[in-house]
Amino acid sequence: MRRRCGLTKLSGKLQKTSVKGNIYSGPDNRLSARLPATAYGWKVIAAVRDPQSATELKELKTEKLVQIDTSDEASITAAADLLKSQPIDLLINNAGIGGGGGIDKTTKAEMMKQFEVNAVVPFLMTRAFLPNLKLAVTKNGSATVGQVSSRMGSIADNGSGGMYGYRAPKTALNMVNSSLAADSTDEKIIALALHPGYVVTRMTDHTGQTTPEESVAGLTKIIAGATPADSGKFFHFNGSNLPW
Template identity: 40%
Template sequence: MPIVLITGANRGLGLEFARQYAADGWTVIVTAREESPELSQLGVRVEQLDLNDLDQVARVGDRLDGPLDLLVANAGTYGPGAVDDANAAAEWGRTFTVNTIAPYLLARAVLPRVAEARGKLIAISTRMGSIADNSSGGYLAYRSSKTALNMAWRNLALETRSQGVIATMFHPGWVKTRMGGRSAPLEPEESIAGLRKVIAGLGPKDAGEFFQWDGARVPW
């Protein structure tokens, strides 16, 4: 049975990814800073991971045995809303660690396992990371860290395609989660079902591309 590793799965989109893949019979490994009752009920394997600890991130591959079919790098943080003093700037740097550096380092750490399966590396990004789509400004830390994630993942796609690995980025839509808020139009179940359908259909030509949850391309 296929194996998926999902980061940030203690709530929101990550938890829904875990729920749906587990229901379809996948072996599900999730990472979270702490276990939640919801994860316990799913019966998935939980690995403690703090994305601020890059030494820990770099060793995630050591915890895995055998091929890994899919990595979903889902964990992320908003960071400060504005960056106008030294404290906010330091938080901006930590946002880059969690949203950009740690996912890339994690992907490199598990790459031998994914290459063994000729699998997929998926980064959950956001349309807010699109430079072409930014007409409102705001959310500097979040936007800039996700834009950087897109570039890092594009590089990753180019570096790994010769190994049969497909690396792609996704915008999950505006979803009713703690981060998305109650006014978001999409339910987590719909977003994740759409994402899973598109992920399952990815081919080599899609490596390094940026899609949204329904398969439409997102402008850079």
């Protein structure tokens, strides 16, 4: 299984505060934090498993580095407690692992791990930081959650099969986002499912078809322009709606 490293892209209005939920640090994470910080003037709180080793993120002078091991629910809760008075206008859940093969090679252990990381962890992160999102709603009128999903989680778009361990958890994540959107209608929290494209990252062994910059630009535009009417939708990074 391959770990996604820093595909999360942040964007939005000036002086917003964002949390990037991501297990792993590295060059791709550095890009994730740089773009909103420089192009949009955002205050970025980067969540990493080991702040001491996140040297490249430190170079970006993010607002704050917060330790979160998303494989440990207690770590998520502790980080939320640390930031309990901080309004968060945008929470992007990007922790993820890839991989997975055909029906004959997919193991129970691999599939369960992918469900945990790709579906359960975003749910736990969203729930833990929901009070912070509500603080942002009170302060600024709305807040946004971006779940980094995948087109491979689309049931209607599945014409090639396989990848059981990756597809199924992404489909589950889309349902998590759909329920969040339904539950948050009156709370002015916009919930988006986002397909970043097949991006050139370590997760794809750098064999992707989309550069991180292209993916960032597309997702940035979607998030920055999202309205309550978009909550619950599934977006391709090119701005189109994907089928469920």
